[in-house]
Amino acid sequence: MFNKKLNRRLALGCAAFMLAFGAGAQTGDWPTRPIRLVVPGTAGSGMDIFARTIQGPLQAALKQPVIIDNKVGANSIIGTDAVAKAAPDGYTILLAPSSSITLNPILQPKMPYDTQKDLLPVAQVGAAGFLLVANPATGFKSLQDMVRYAKANPGKLAYGTWGNGSSGNLAMEGIKAHYGLDMPHVPYKGTSPVVADLLGNTISVAFTDIASPIPNIKAGKLIAIGAAGSGRGPALPDVPTLTEQGYKFDADGWYGVFAPAGTPPAIVHRLNQEINRILATEAMQQQFASKNMMAPPIKTVEQFAATVKSDSEMMQSLARAVKLKID
Numbered sequence: 001m002f003n004k005k006l007n008r009r010l011a012l013g014c015a016a017f018m019l020a021f022g023a024g025a026q027t028g029d030w031p032t033r034p035i036r037l038v039v040p041g042t043a044g045s046g047m048d049i050f051a052r053t054i055q056g057p058l059q060a061a062l063k064q065p066v067i068i069d070n071k072v073g074a075n076s077i078i079g080t081d082a083v084a085k086a087a088p089d090g091y092t093i094l095l096a097p098s099s100s101i102t103l104n105p106i107l108q109p110k111m112p113y114d115t116q117k118d119l120l121p122v123a124q125v126g127a128a129g130f131l132l133v134a135n136p137a138t139g140f141k142s143l144q145d146m147v148r149y150a151k152a153n154p155g156k157l158a159y160g161t162w163g164n165g166s167s168g169n170l171a172m173e174g175i176k177a178h179y180g181l182d183m184p185h186v187p188y189k190g191t192s193p194v195v196a197d198l199l200g201n202t203i204s205v206a207f208t209d210i211a212s213p214i215p216n217i218k219a220g221k222l223i224a225i226g227a228a229g230s231g232r233g234p235a236l237p238d239v240p241t242l243t244e245q246g247y248k249f250d251a252d253g254w255y256g257v258f259a260p261a262g263t264p265p266a267i268v269h270r271l272n273q274e275i276n277r278i279l280a281t282e283a284m285q286q287q288f289a290s291k292n293m294m295a296p297p298i299k300t301v302e303q304f305a306a307t308v309k310s311d312s313e314m315m316q317s318l319a320r321a322v323k324l325k326i327d
Contacts (some may be wrong), residue, residue, distance in 0.1 A: 014142015016232050022029045025106040030267050034065040036092045040079025040111070041074050045162070050125055051095045054278055055285055059076070061274040072189050075163035076100030077111060080258075084113035088262035095125065097209075098253045099167035101308060102315040107165035115312075122268055123275040124256040127295040128210040129166055129252055132223050142147060143226045143245040146205055147179050152233030154182035160198070160206035162191045165324065168207030170315070171228050171242070171249050173322045177246055198222055200261065211291040213303025229253070233292035251314065256304065272301045 025187065041047045051068050059066045071079030076096055086092035105115050113119070130273045134140040138316075139150070161168035164187045176183055186203055188194045191212050197203045198213070199221055207228070215220040224239045230250045232241060232309055242249045257275060259268055279296040280285055287295055299307065 005072065005091060006079075026324065028077050028266075028272070029095065030090050030264075031062050031064045033091065034067050035062065035078070035090070036067050036069050038069045038079045038083050038092065038094045039069055040071055040094070040096055041162070042192040043070055044192040044212055045166075045190045046098050046211045047095055047132075047255055049211050049291060053284070053291070054125060054275065056286070057278040057281075058274060061278065073188075075104060075165050077104060077108065080104075080119070081112045082113075083258065083260055084118040086260045086262040088261065088264075090267035090271070092260065092261055092305060093122065094119070094258040095255055096258065097255055098311060099165070099170070100317070101256065101258075102312040103165050103167065103170065103324075105312070106316045106319055110247075110317045119258040120261055120263055120268055120285075121261050121308050123272045123301070124297060124299050124304045124307060125257060125275065125279070126288055126293045126296045127252045127253040128233065129227050129231075129250075130171075130210050131208050131213060131224050131233075131236075131239075131292075132205070132226040132228065133170075133195075133198060133208050133213050133217070134205045134225050135198055135203075136203055136220070136223050138204045139183075140205065140223060140225050142240075143175075143242060143247060147175075150181045150183050151179070151279035155184065157205065158186050158203060160185040160186045160188055160194045160203045162194055162207075163187050163189065164210065165319075166207075167228075167251075167253050167315070170319055170324055172207060173324050174249060174318070175247055177322050193273075210293055214292055231294065234289040234294065235292035251311075251318075254307070254311075256308070268301055272304075 039048050039051045055066050071082055082273050083092055083094040101115055140146050191209045194208055195213050196208045198206055213222055217224050224236055226240050226242045227233055227239050229248045229252045276298045285295045
């Protein structure tokens with residue numbers, strides 16, 4: 001009887017030790033190997049630019065390589081799904097745009113994951129709108145120039161965005177409804193091919209992210225005719241917002257880091273703290289300004305989770321109002 005009790009105590013003690021050791025391995029010792037940062041967009045896209053902006057400093061902070069993995073397609077669903085189904089051990093994380101988190105759930109009824117249940121908000125990486133850009137051959141200098149042409153030429157002016165159900169798609173459908181325009185939508189797999197086709201005049205006008213077309217705009221190869229969001233971008237201070245030009249669209253987008261559900265809280269908070277330290281540096285804020293983004297907001301895990309929730313409700317309400325559909 002005594003031996004049975006002793007054996008039971010030993011077994012319980014061993015179990016407690018293993019649990020403590022396992023928890024320590026997941027949190028206290030993390031990370032012990034490279035971390036994969038999945039970017040569900042093309043190389044050179046806005047999300048890719050900002051992933052690479054924090055990549056180096058995050059590697060230095062965590063003392064492990066951070067490997068960027070571009071997984072493109074289905075309006076960010078393919079890359080996001082890879083993270084949602086990854087082991088929740090802190091070694092696979094996601095950097096995604098707000099539209100893929102806030103709009104996909106309402107526009108994609110058969111998504112392979114549940115955004116709310118399968119992903120944990122970790123940290124917000126910047127906040128900004130996006131750009132309405134035209135090829136110089138159009139002669140467009142403003143939103144109203146585009147509206148006048150589209151009214152006079154129904155069905156002839158197609159517009160591009162970085163995907164079905166993107167915030168660019170939502171904004172332009174709102175513009176179309178507001179002004180009574182007939183403009184077909186041409187969805188792309190990311191912003192890099194949108195910019196390439198704008199440069200080649202394959203498509204005349206498009207919404208792009210806030211950062212990737214900046215070099216071509218400054219070189220005069222593209223024309224920025226409006227900024228969607230709450231304010232003008234710091235790299236393009238002369239480009240007025242859509243709201244200033246008569247169409248109210250002042251919702252800011254963001255990029256965010258997410259982890260698979262079940263990732264230990266200690267890892268989630270460590271990532272949040274390290275990313276926030278990086279974002280708070282003067283050098284990083286200057287980099288963001290050069291990429292046409294306002295100074296990045298510093299938010300706790302809980303504050304970012306609240307942003308995700310409120311923005312999801314707002315964007316989904318807008319999508320219903322303009323009857324946004326997947327083409």
